[in-house]
Amino acid sequence: MSAETLTENSVATDFWDGVWLSTPVVVAAAPFGLLFGAIAVDNGFSVLEASLMSALIFGGASQMVGIELFGQHVAPWLIVLSIFAVNFRHVLYSASIGRRIAHWPVIQQALGYFVLTDPQYAVAERKAEAGETVGFAWYMGLGLPVYVFWVIESALGAVFGKLIPDTHALGIDFLLPIYFLGLVLGFRKRPLWLPVVIASAAASIIAYKTVGSPWHVSIGAIAGVLLAVILPPHHSGVEAKR
Amino acid sequence: MSTTFWIIIAGAVATYLTRVGGHLVISRFDHIHPRVEAGLNAVPAAVLTTLVAPAALGAGPAEWAALIVTAVVSLRGGLMAMFLAGAAVLILARQFVG
Numbered sequence: 001m002s003a004e005t006l007t008e009n010s011v012a013t014d015f016w017d018g019v020w021l022s023t024p025v026v027v028a029a030a031p032f033g034l035l036f037g038a039i040a041v042d043n044g045f046s047v048l049e050a051s052l053m054s055a056l057i058f059g060g061a062s063q064m065v066g067i068e069l070f071g072q073h074v075a076p077w078l079i080v081l082s083i084f085a086v087n088f089r090h091v092l093y094s095a096s097i098g099r100r101i102a103h104w105p106v107i108q109q110a111l112g113y114f115v116l117t118d119p120q121y122a123v124a125e126r127k128a129e130a131g132e133t134v135g136f137a138w139y140m141g142l143g144l145p146v147y148v149f150w151v152i153e154s155a156l157g158a159v160f161g162k163l164i165p166d167t168h169a170l171g172i173d174f175l176l177p178i179y180f181l182g183l184v185l186g187f188r189k190r191p192l193w194l195p196v197v198i199a200s201a202a203a204s205i206i207a208y209k210t211v212g213s214p215w216h217v218s219i220g221a222i223a224g225v226l227l228a229v230i231l232p233p234h235h236s237g238v239e240a241k242r
Numbered sequence: 243m244s245t246t247f248w249i250i251i252a253g254a255v256a257t258y259l260t261r262v263g264g265h266l267v268i269s270r271f272d273h274i275h276p277r278v279e280a281g282l283n284a285v286p287a288a289v290l291t292t293l294v295a296p297a298a299l300g301a302g303p304a305e306w307a308a309l310i311v312t313a314v315v316s317l318r319g320g321l322m323a324m325f326l327a328g329a330a331v332l333i334l335a336r337q338f339v340g
Contacts, residue, residue, distance in 0.1 A: 024325040049246050056254035066253055076249050084256035089289050095264030096285040102269070113262040118293065123321070125286050171332040174305050177297040178312050178328035184290045185316040185324075192280070196287045204292035205299055217292045224288025229281040236280035 011137045018141020025119040025142075026149050028175040032060045033150050037157020039064065043071030047158040054154035058147060059117065061214055062086035086214045089221050093121040100128040101139070108136045115143035122183040129187070191237030192228050200224030304335035 033054070040050035045067065057063055062083045069079045093116055101112055101124075120143050124134050187193060204220025211219065228236055268274065274282075298309055312328030319327070 021321065024322060028325075045246060049250065052247075053250045053253070056250060057257045059257055062253070062257060066249070070246070070249065076245055076252075079249050080252040080256055083253040084260065087257045087260045089292075090257070090260035091264040091267075092282075092285045092289060093264065094261055094266075095268040096282045098265030098268055099282070109265075110262070113265065114258060116261045118290070122286055122290055126321075171304075171308075171329060171336055174297070174301065174308065174332055175325075175329055177294050177301075177305075178308055178332065179325050180290050180293045181298075181309055181312050182316045182321060182324040182328070184287055184294060185313055186321070187286045187290075190283060190287065192284060193287050196284045197291050200288045200291040201295035204295050208296035208299075213296075216296055217289070220292030220295070221285075221289040224291065225281045225284050228284035228288075229277045231280070233276045233280060236276070236283070238276040238280045238283070 011135075014135050014138040015141035018138040018143075019145055021123055022142045022145040024179055025123075025146050028179050029060065029146060029150060030153055031173065032064075032176070033153025034157035034161075036060065036063055036067070037154040037159070038161025039157075040067050040154070041158045041161055043067050045070070045158070047155060050158040051151055051155040055151045057083065058115065058150060059083075059087050059090075060150075061217075065214055085218070088218045089118075090116060090121075092221060092225065093118075097121055097124055097134075100124060100134040101136075104136050112136070112139055112143075115140075115147055117143075117146065119179070119183070120146070122180075122186075126183070126186055129190075192231065192235060195231070196224040196228055199227045302339065304332060304339045307335045308332035 036054065037047075037050050040053065040063075041047065045053070053063055053066070057066075065086050066079050066083045069082055094113060097116065101109055104112065120139075123142055124139060127138070128134050184197065200220045200223055203223030204216045207216035207219040268278075268282075294309075298305065301309075308328045308331045311331040312324050315327040316324040
């Protein structure tokens with residue numbers, strides 16, 4: 001076997017490893033894709049526009065907020081600003097994951113940032129924490145199925161929205177919090193993990209009750225990150241590594 | 243082109259800016275201050291917690307049971323095991339407590 005086939009094989013293996021890890025995300029996101037399509041059509045979007053929004057923005061919460069405001073005939077610039085505000089947490093993901101994928105060619109990085117969703121970030125950061133290299137094939141194996149299914153589900157929801165049954169009994173409305181909790185716990189060995197979790201939980205709950213959704217995400221996230229910045233470096237374990 | 247179309251395009255550009263922006267800012271610096279690095283290391287716990295905490299607070303016994311089982315399984319099992327265990331408990335518990 002030549003060195004070239006060996007590399008090709010390992011690229012394929014990496015890709016399918018990523019695909020395997022994408023399955024819970026695809027399952028958990030499916031009802032939201034369908035729901036988005038249904039709500040979009042309900043608020044005056046065409047099937048094509050609903051699919052296009054999912055294909056170009058690829059961010060569930062921000063799409064829901066955008067559609068909701070569109071239905072209420074809010075000014076277009078305010079809708080765009082709201083989409084930006086809901087997606088603001090990605091700035092933190094981007095700054096953090098940039099350290100793991102800086103060795104990729106620029107075009108690959110540009111593509112990688114396009115699919116940088118919540119689970120994409122968390123699962124890639126998990127891999128980096130385990131001391132493994134975050135490769136492009138693996139990363140896309142993780143991201144592509146989520147993207148493709150998201151767009152297809154949005155279109156299906158837009159076409160067949162009226163047929164969506166009561167999803168409560170099947171539990172699908174609460175699958176994402178379950179998945180995200182598992183991801184949060186996966187980072188428990190990091191320095192300052194517990195104080196950051198407590199600060200973010202408290203701040204997000206207070207913000208949720210006062211300012212309201214979706215702002216609680218950015219407010220809670222910033223509270224946790226600020227705590228880690230403010231606490232003396234010997235607590236955060238950063239200097240110990242130097 | 244319709245207004246809807248332009249809202250989608252502008253929303254997509256704004257979203258991509260958030261996804262690439264953090265990296266573009268950080269990569270301007272040769273040296274990352276230890277406190278900034280500590281902040282970046284806190285990002286997963288900080289952001290993901292905000293996606294769980296308010297949802298958990300507003301939920302009921304079935305959801306809490308599922309979250310507790312997810313937490314216990316995640317101490318030992320992998321991502322897939324904890325997700326399937328949590329989902330199974332949720333579906334089962336909802337048959338009884340709705």
